[in-house]
Every structure is written in structure tokens, then in C-alpha cells.
Amino acid sequence: MKKKTIFGNWEASAIIINLICTKIFLNFPRMAAETGGTAAWLFTIFIAALAFLGFTVIQILYKPFEGKDLLDIAELAAGNPGRVLAGLVIILGAGWCATAYMRVFSENMKLISLTTSPLSFVELFFTACLAAGAYLGMEALSRLHAFSVPFIASGYLLIMVGVVNYIDLGNLLPILGNGAKEIFISGAPKVSVFFEILFLFLLPPFLKKHDNMKTTGYWSLGLSAFFLVISSLVFTSVFPYPSSLERIIPIFHIARLIKLGRFFQRLESIFLFIWAAAALLYISVCFYFILFAFQKTFRLDYYKPLIVPFAIIIMSISFIPTDFSEVITYEVSLFRKWSWIAAFAMPILLLVLARLRNKGAVRKGRAA
Amino acid sequence: MECEHRVDIKKRIKNLLFFHEPRVERPFILTEDSEAGKYDPGTDKGRAGPESKKNEDLLLKKVKKIKLTKKKESPADEEKSDISKQLSENLNVIEERFSVPLNGDLIIRKFDITVKDSVIPAFLVFFDGLVNTKVINDDILQPLMLLSNLDFKSDRDDVLTYIRSHILPHNQLKEARTHQEVIDMVFFGGCGIYIDSLDVAFVADVKDFPGRSVERPNNELVIRGPQEGFTECLRGNTALIRKRLMDQNLISEDITVGRRSKTPCSILYIRDIANSSLVAEVRRRLKSIETDHIMDAGELEQFIEDNPSLPAPQIIATERPDRVCAMLTEGRVAIIMHGSPFALVVPITNSDIIYSAEDQYLRFPYSNLLRVIRVLAVLMSLLLPGIFLAITNYHHEMIPTDLMLAILSDREKVPFPSVVEVFLMEISFELIREAGIRIPGPIGPTLGIIGALILGQAAVEANIVSPILIIIVAVTGLGSFAIPNFSAGFAFRILRFGFIILAALSGFLGITVGLVLMGLWMVNAKSFGVPFVSPVAPRTTGGFSDAVFKSPVWKQEKRPDFMNTKKKRKQAHISRGWVNRGASAQQSDSGNKNE
Numbered sequence: 001m002k003k004k005t006i007f008g009n010w011e012a013s014a015i016i017i018n019l020i021c022t023k024i025f026l027n028f029p030r031m032a033a034e035t036g037g038t039a040a041w042l043f044t045i046f047i048a049a050l051a052f053l054g055f056t057v058i059q060i061l062y063k064p065f066e067g068k069d070l071l072d073i074a075e076l077a078a079g080n081p082g083r084v085l086a087g088l089v090i091i092l093g094a095g096w097c098a099t100a101y102m103r104v105f106s107e108n109m110k111l112i113s114l115t116t117s118p119l120s121f122v123e124l125f126f127t128a129c130l131a132a133g134a135y136l137g138m139e140a141l142s143r144l145h146a147f148s149v150p151f152i153a154s155g156y157l158l159i160m161v162g163v164v165n166y167i168d169l170g171n172l173l174p175i176l177g178n179g180a181k182e183i184f185i186s187g188a189p190k191v192s193v194f195f196e197i198l199f200l201f202l203l204p205p206f207l208k209k210h211d212n213m214k215t216t217g218y219w220s221l222g223l224s225a226f227f228l229v230i231s232s233l234v235f236t237s238v239f240p241y242p243s244s245l246e247r248i249i250p251i252f253h254i255a256r257l258i259k260l261g262r263f264f265q266r267l268e269s270i271f272l273f274i275w276a277a278a279a280l281l282y283i284s285v286c287f288y289f290i291l292f293a294f295q296k297t298f299r300l301d302y303y304k305p306l307i308v309p310f311a312i313i314i315m316s317i318s319f320i321p322t323d324f325s326e327v328i329t330y331e332v333s334l335f336r337k338w339s340w341i342a343a344f345a346m347p348i349l350l351l352v353l354a355r356l357r358n359k360g361a362v363r364k365g366r367a368a
Numbered sequence: 369m370e371c372e373h374r375v376d377i378k379k380r381i382k383n384l385l386f387f388h389e390p391r392v393e394r395p396f397i398l399t400e401d402s403e404a405g406k407y408d409p410g411t412d413k414g415r416a417g418p419e420s421k422k423n424e425d426l427l428l429k430k431v432k433k434i435k436l437t438k439k440k441e442s443p444a445d446e447e448k449s450d451i452s453k454q455l456s457e458n459l460n461v462i463e464e465r466f467s468v469p470l471n472g473d474l475i476i477r478k479f480d481i482t483v484k485d486s487v488i489p490a491f492l493v494f495f496d497g498l499v500n501t502k503v504i505n506d507d508i509l510q511p512l513m514l515l516s517n518l519d520f521k522s523d524r525d526d527v528l529t530y531i532r533s534h535i536l537p538h539n540q541l542k543e544a545r546t547h548q549e550v551i552d553m554v555f556f557g558g559c560g561i562y563i564d565s566l567d568v569a570f571v572a573d574v575k576d577f578p579g580r581s582v583e584r585p586n587n588e589l590v591i592r593g594p595q596e597g598f599t600e601c602l603r604g605n606t607a608l609i610r611k612r613l614m615d616q617n618l619i620s621e622d623i624t625v626g627r628r629s630k631t632p633c634s635i636l637y638i639r640d641i642a643n644s645s646l647v648a649e650v651r652r653r654l655k656s657i658e659t660d661h662i663m664d665a666g667e668l669e670q671f672i673e674d675n676p677s678l679p680a681p682q683i684i685a686t687e688r689p690d691r692v693c694a695m696l697t698e699g700r701v702a703i704i705m706h707g708s709p710f711a712l713v714v715p716i717t718n719s720d721i722i723y724s725a726e727d728q729y730l731r732f733p734y735s736n737l738l739r740v741i742r743v744l745a746v747l748m749s750l751l752l753p754g755i756f757l758a759i760t761n762y763h764h765e766m767i768p769t770d771l772m773l774a775i776l777s778d779r780e781k782v783p784f785p786s787v788v789e790v791f792l793m794e795i796s797f798e799l800i801r802e803a804g805i806r807i808p809g810p811i812g813p814t815l816g817i818i819g820a821l822i823l824g825q826a827a828v829e830a831n832i833v834s835p836i837l838i839i840i841v842a843v844t845g846l847g848s849f850a851i852p853n854f855s856a857g858f859a860f861r862i863l864r865f866g867f868i869i870l871a872a873l874s875g876f877l878g879i880t881v882g883l884v885l886m887g888l889w890m891v892n893a894k895s896f897g898v899p900f901v902s903p904v905a906p907r908t909t910g911g912f913s914d915a916v917f918k919s920p921v922w923k924q925e926k927r928p929d930f931m932n933t934k935k936k937r938k939q940a941h942i943s944r945g946w947v948n949r950g951a952s953a954q955q956s957d958s959g960n961k962n963e
Binding site: 007008010011109113114117121122125128129132133136137139140141142143144146147148266267268269270272273276277280281284302304305 | 387390759762763765766768874875876877878879880881883884885887888889891892899901904905906907
């Protein structure tokens with residue numbers, strides 16, 4: 001008999017918040033500055049509003065499918081091929097997130113503190129964590145998120161508060177940055193920043209009730225939007241626009257500015273703790289979702305035998321890009337431009353199809 | 369033998385390489401109380417579980433039926449007697465079972481009772497040293513031998529009733545229907561009385577074990593609060609609890625553990641507060657223990673804990689009766705074992721192992737200060753040497769220039785890398801600690817001086833370690849001494865070495881990986897069905913009034929939610945009735961009614 005894992009809104013929200021917000025430590029503020037210019041914060045608010053809209057449509061359509069995840073819905077909508085197709089999309093999405101973030105975070109770690117260690121050695125630590133997380137399952141991961149996300153969020157907010165004396169509101173001008181067209185039209189596909197909301201649609205079996213999913217979705221989107229807006233606002237107001245485009249690890253550069261008297265002048269290393277914790281949790285959850293989706297797509301009884309081979313595959317794939325900037329280029333110009341199709345369009349399409357088929361089945365049943 | 373060994377190795381390799389269906393496991397999870405789990409010490413039906421709601425009513429009906437039929441049954445039907453009416457046969461059985469005459473401390477005293485003008489032979493059996501001989505003389509032998517032929521105005525046809533009702537004045541007299549019952553009682557300080565022509569024996573509780581009296585607890589000293597600790601005597605320990613908790617619903621269930629040692633244990637809980645399925649689970653685990661001997665609560669703890677590989681303890685072992693009482697009122701279950709001065713309390717969460725009994729007795733600002741200090745102590749005990757290594761090896765920029773220069777000049781003459789230095793000092797510190805415990809009392813302080821002053825000073829002067837490391841190790845040691853739970857101290861000491869290795873390998877990244885892995889391990893653990901990191905992960909309502917910071921005593925209105933107790937509220941909404949002049953009595957009443 002399988003043990004049924006159920007957790008609450010808080011745990012689920014913590015997972016989604018961490019999934020969406022980890023990119024703050026990676027490259028989000030810079031990406032926002034690139035797209036919106038000095039109006040990076042406005043761009044972030046805009047894409048957050050789009051994400052809210054997308055989620056509202058999805059959650060309304062989701063109502064009759066309480067307790068069913070996206071793969072169940074894909075099966076209802078288009079049978080086995082639908083389930084397999086949706087499963088592959090999720091596996092590819094989660095796979096990209098896990099591999100790209102593993103590579104980028106390892107490269108960053110190497111750059112900042114482990115300069116003499118080989119990349120494979122640094123990645124081994126990430127691999128150990130993702131394997132352990134997947135082995136212990138969603139219950140343990142969700143609880144760890146519930147415990148550690150408040151600490152990560154507090155640490156992040158402390159960094160933001162720490163540089164308050166460097167904020168120059170003049171850096172936010174002109175108010176519309178690169179222009180309305182750039183922000184509201186070219187920037188719209190960047191709603192893919194919220195791609196990780198897709199994983200919320202794999203959580204309904206754990207959350208049970210539709211209301212829980214709805215609450216989790218709104219809370220996590222709201223808090224994530226808050227953190228993302230803060231990061232872009234602080235980043236663009238601390239660094240003038242031209243120099244902000246040169247920062248490889250934006251939040252790390254912000255943390256380097258913090259000075260508390262003569263003694264505490266280099267606090268950015270403490271920032272490594274929250275940064276590494278967020279990344280480790282992010283990669284572990286993505287890896288779990290890969291296994292979960294694979295198990296469900298191909299109707300396997302167990303996922304644990306997949307842990308070691310998949311961990312090796314993820315680690316190996318992360319070595320393919322020649323360097324760190326190549327991964328970032330793919331991430332920004334490809335994944336964060338088109339992944340909205342998987343995160344928002346695909347669920348809407350599947351839910352509409354499933355609803356139509358459901359209605360058809362009900363009608364047939366009545367006629368019979 | 370060799371062949372068996374080979375097969376074993378093959379099996380292990382096969383297990384390692386090929387996939388096997390996982391074992392079907394049904395871990396115990398503490399959920400809301402179910403009727404099926406209600407108090408019924410005779411059966412283990414409390415473990416019916418929440419999944420079969422429909423069956424619960426049926427089970428309840430069955431349980432009620434059984435109880436009703438039990439009432440109708442006569443005691444004779446309950447257990448078949450193996451005691452003979454022939455005294456000589458009984459004497460032979462007893463002599464054989466107690467290995468007479470090999471057992472020098474077994475006393476068999478033969479005598480005659482005169483009842484209704486007839487002489488009935490009888491004998492007593494007890495262990496010298498386990499019993500109070502004066503009680504045997506005054507309350508058993510004297511009445512039976514001298515007073516039995518007094519003229520009582522009653523029906524003398526039934527010798528059994530006559531002796532029980534009129535002759536034996538002892539206050540704890542039981543009738544045993546089997547030899548085994550008598551033997552078990554004799555081993556636990558009883559005195560067996562066999563009388564010719566009766567197919568039952570009397571057992572009188574006359575225990576008087578040699579042992580120490582109630583003293584101050586050795587390991588859980590407090591400044592404010594009771595100064596009594598448990599002893600090795602089971603009944604004395606249960607009495608220490610009853611003395612404080614005069615609740616008519618406080619149940620003390622007896623159970624024996626160990627096939628040969630037959631160690632008596634008591635399961636204590638408050639019937640209308642503790643979750644019935646929790647009580648049933650404790651009972652089930654204790655009954656399921658299949659071992660010959662069990663000597664201490666420390667062994668018992670290892671037999672019943674959920675996760676043996678978790679470094680942190682999942683059961684509280686306390687020698688303070690007041691702490692047990694406080695935990696019982698929260699809906700927990702205590703296990704007291706004869707021969708151990710520690711009571712085990714389940715279930716627990718991580719906060720229980722770093723909080724002291726004194727926290728409840730101090731005003732809340734004081735206890736919160738102590739809690740912050742203890743959390744710092746835990747962090748220092750766990751991470752300080754690792755952080756030192758990470759900073760000196762990987763994150764030099766963190767150290768202000770002046771301090772870095774000071775550290776570097778100190779380390780200049782030390783020939784070892786800092787990780788070797790840390791390991792040397794940590795191992796030396798552990799050696800001093802272990803030697804300090806094992807060494808005879810009067811030499812102990814001397815060793816402390818040698819360890820702290822001479823060894824440290826000499827090591828610095830010999831350029832084996834740097835002075836800053838001495839400070840780091842000393843502060844780490846202080847941190848581990850400030851953790852109130854002995855077992856938790858061990859856990860953090862073991863994990864500290866892991867963090868030292870991780871920090872030496874990759875600085876802060878290694879420490880973070882260690883914290884994440886440790887976090888996963890901890891949040892996955894359970895103590896008797898309660899998640900170990902409750903109420904934080906998973907987050908539950910209530911229980912926060914004492915989970916991280918302590919709120920004032922009068923604000924701790926509810927029992928922790930994760931305990932799933934039968935009664936959620938432990939005091940009225942306005943517990944300090946005097947704050948509402950005039951309406952105080954009414955408020956208090958309504959608060960109780962809300963329950």
C-alpha cells in the first residue's frame with residue numbers, strides 16, 4: 001500500500017515561491033534591466049500581472065478536476081498520447097531548469113569562492129542533494145521548504161535593506177525605461193519567468209482540494225511577484241542602467257556593497273548560504289518533478305530506481321554547454337521567451353479539451 | 369559455514385545491483401483520535417487506523433460486547449489453574465522452578481494453620497533481601513499461625529474466603545491461579561502463600577528493595593523548580609508522578625518487557641487527554657519486544673524508537689517527575705521502567721530536546737533569553753569549527769583585514785593545515801571529556817585543569833595549534849555543554865565532524881549542503897507518528913505558544929495541535945480570572961464550557 005502524502009498551502013506555497021524566486025539570485029534583475037531598462041520594476045509588475053491573469057483562467061477551468069494533476073487532465077483531454085505528450089513537455093521543462101541551474105550555480109560558486117575546484121566536484125554536491133531529496137520524496141521536500149524558505153526570504157530582504165543607503169531614485173528615470181513597446185509587447189513573452197507555476201499543476205493530488213490549489217497559486221504568485229519586483233527595483237536603483245548590464249551575478253554585487261561600520265565590510269559570503277540553499281532546494285524539487293512526471297507518464301510503479309540514472313544524466317547534460325554565458329543565453333533568449341507556452345497555454349488547452357470531452361461524455365451518458 | 373557466508377555475499381551483491389519490490393510498510397501516523405482506539409488494555413485494537421471509518425462502529429460494538437461478556441464470566445473461567453490442591457505437589461513445583469537448593473536466597477517457610485479445629489499445612493515462598501521481613505512476620509505469619517483459630521462469627525465452610533476475609537490483614541493481597549503468576553510476583557518482591565486443599569495461592573506484595581532514596585536529579589539540574597529526581601524503583605517513580613498529578617484520569621498501565629528479565633514497566637497517560645491510538649501504539653511496541661533481558665530505559669528507547677539511524681533522539685529520557693507530569697498534561701505518554709531512573713516520554717519534537725524543564729518555571733522573558741542562548745549554543749556546537757575552516761580556507765575576504773593579519777601571524781608557525789589542526793583539537797577535547805567522565809571523582813577537576821590549561825597552553829607554545837583555534841574549540845565545547853538533552857549533545861557532536869569535513873571540502877557550499885541534507889533527514893523523521901520538526905514543518909496550527917519562543921503561561925491556552933489530543937484546550941481563554949473584576953468567575957466557567 002502506498003503512503004498518501006498530503007501537505008498544506010504553506011508547504012506548497014513555499015515550494016512554488018522558491019521555484020519562481022531562485023532566479024533572483026541568478027540573473028533575473030539583469031534580465032529585467034535588459035528588457036525594461038530603468039523601468040525593470042515596471043516590466044516585472046507587468047509580467048506578474050500577466051501571470052496572475054493566466055493563473056486565474058487556469059484555476060477557473062480547473063474547478064471540475066479537483067485532486068487531478070495536469071497529466072491526469074491531459075489523459076482526460078487526449079487519452080494516452082495526450083498524457084505522454086504533456087509528460088514529455090513537463091520533463092523537458094523541469095529537465096532544463098535542473099540542468100541549467102545546476103551548471104550556472106556551480107559556475108557561480110566556482111567563480112566566487114571555489115576557484116581552484118573542478119566544476120564536476122562542485123556539481124557533485126548539488127547531485128548529492130537532488131538525489132537525497134528525490135529519495136526522501138515530496139513530503140520531506142515540502143517540509144524542508146516550509147522550514148527554510150522563511151530564512152532564505154528573510155536573508156534576501158536583509159540584503160535588500162542593507163543597501164538602502166546606495167539607492168538613488170534618479171537611476172529609475174526615465175520612468176518608462178526602454179519604452180512602452182519594449183516593456184508591454186516585446187516583454188510579454190517574458191511571463192515565462194513564472195514558468196515554474198506549471199509545477200503547481202502537478203501538486204493537486206497532494207493538496208486535495210481545488211480551493212487549496214487556488215489559495216496556494218495566488219499566495220505564491222503574489223509573494224514571488226513582490227520579491228521579484230523588489231529585486232529589480234533595488235538593482236536598477238542601486239546600479240545605473242549601463243553598469244547594471246555588466247553585472248553577472250546581480251544580487252551578489254548588491255550584497256558586496258553592504259558595509260556595517262569598519263569591522264563588517266564583506267558580508268557577501270553570508271549571502272552564499274541563502275543563495276546555495278535556494279539553489280539546492282530548487283534543483284532538488286525540479287529533479288523530483290522530473291521523476292514524478294516520468295513515473296506518471298509511463299505508468300511506472302516506482303520512481304526510486306530512476307534516481308541514480310537520472311541524476312547522472314542531469315549532471316552529464318549540465319556539462320554540455322561550453323561555458324556559463326552560453327547557458328545564460330539559452331535561458332534568457334530561448335527558455336524564458338517561449339516556456340510560457342508550456343506553463344500557461346498548454347494547461348489552458350488541455351483543460352478546455354478535457355472540459356469539452358467531459359461534457360460530451362456526460363451528454364452521451366444522458367442519451368444512453 | 370563458508371558456503372552460507374558465500375550465499376550471503378551473493379545475496380547482498382544481488383540486492384545491491386537489482387531492483388526489488390519495496391517492502392509494504394505502514395508507518396504509524398498520529399491522526400485525530402478514533403473510537404476504535406479507546407482504552408482497552410487487554411487488546412491491541414486501538415490500532416485500527418483511520419482508513420476504515422465504517423468498520424470503527426462495528427469494532428466499537430464488538431469491543432463493548434466483549435466487555436459485557438467479560439463481566440458475566442466468573443474469574444475461574446478466565447484462566448485455567450495449574451495449582452494443585454495437594455500442597456506437596458505445589459512445593460515440588462516451586463522447588464523445581466526456583467532451583468532449590470541451588471538458590472541460596474530463596475526462602476521457603478513451612479507452617480500450619482488451624483482453621484475450624486483442623487490443621488492445614490501451608491508454606492510461604494519469598495526472596496530474602498527483596499521483601500520486608502517484618503511485614504511478613506506481623507501481617508502474614510503471625511495471623512496465619514496464631515490468630516487463625518480465634519472464634520470468628522462467620523461461615524467457615526469456605527477456607528479461601530475465610531482466610532482472605534478474616535485472617536490475613538495484609539493490604540495488598542492477590543489470589544494467583546497459576547504458579548507462573550506467583551513466581552513473577554515473588555521476583556518482584558512478593559510473597560507466595562500456598563495452603564493445602566486450595567487450588568489457588570495468595571500473593572502478598574511485601575517488596576522492600578534495596579535502593580537509593582529520592583535525590584536531586586543529576587543531569588537536569590534547575591535553579592527554580594522541584595528538586596526531586598526519579599530513582600530505580602518503579603512504584604516509587606509512579607508515586608512521584610501521582611504525587612504531583614492528582615488527576616483521576618491518570619492511568620498507569622503495567623506491562624512486562626523481556627522474556628527472561630520480565631522487567632516491569634508502566635505506561636502512564638491521562639486517559640481523557642492522550643490520543644488513544646498513540647497509547648495503543650506505545651503498548652503495541654512494548655508488547656512486541658522479543659528479547660531476553662532489558663536493563664535500562666536507554667535500551668528500551670532503542671527498541672521502540674522510529675528511526676534508529678537519525679542522530680537526534682526521538683524520545684525524551686528525563687529524570688524529572690515534574691517534567692513528565694507537564695508532558696503528560698500535553699497528551700504525551702510516559703514509560704517508566706523498573707531499574708531505571710529515567711522516564712521515557714513520547715512523542716517529541718525537535719524543540720523538546722533543546723528546551724529545559726526550567727523554562728516553564730521562569731517568567732517568559734527569562735526563559736526566552738535562555739532559549740535564544742541555547743539555540744546559539746546548538747549552532748555553535750554544530751557549525752563553529754566548520755565555519756572557522758570555511759572562512760580561513762575559502763572565504764578570507766569575510767575577515768576584516770586586522771583580524772586576518774592577527775590570525776595569519778598566529779598560524780604562521782603552525783606546520784599543519786587548518787583542517788588537521790581542527791581535527792587534532794576536537795579529538796583532544798573529546799578525549800578530555802570522555803576521560804573526565806570515566807576518571808574517579810576526586811581526580812576529575814585535576815584532569816579539567818590539565819586539559820584546559822596545560823594541554824592547551826603547551827600545544828600553543830609548541831606551535832602545534834594556533835591560539836584562535838583553542839578559543840574556537842573551547843566555545844564549541846561550551847556550546848555543546850549548554851544543550852540540556854544529553855543524547856542531543858551526542859547528536860550535535862557527531863554531526864559537527866561531518867560539517868568540519870564538508871567545510872574543509874568546499875567552504876560555505878559544503879556547510880549549506882550539510883544543512884540541507886540534515887534538514888531533509890530531520891523533516892522526514894517522526895517520533896511516534898508526529899513529524900519531528902512540528903509545528904514548523906509541517907506547519908500546524910497551535911503549538912507555537914511553546915515551540916520557538918515561550919509565551920506567558922497564562923497565554924498557553926491550547927495543547928499542541930500535532931499531538932491530536934482528545935481535549936485541545938488546557939486552560940480557559942481568560943485564565944487569569946482576576947483581570948476581569950466582577951466577571952472573573954463567569955469568564956472562567958464559560959472557558960471551561962467551551963472545551
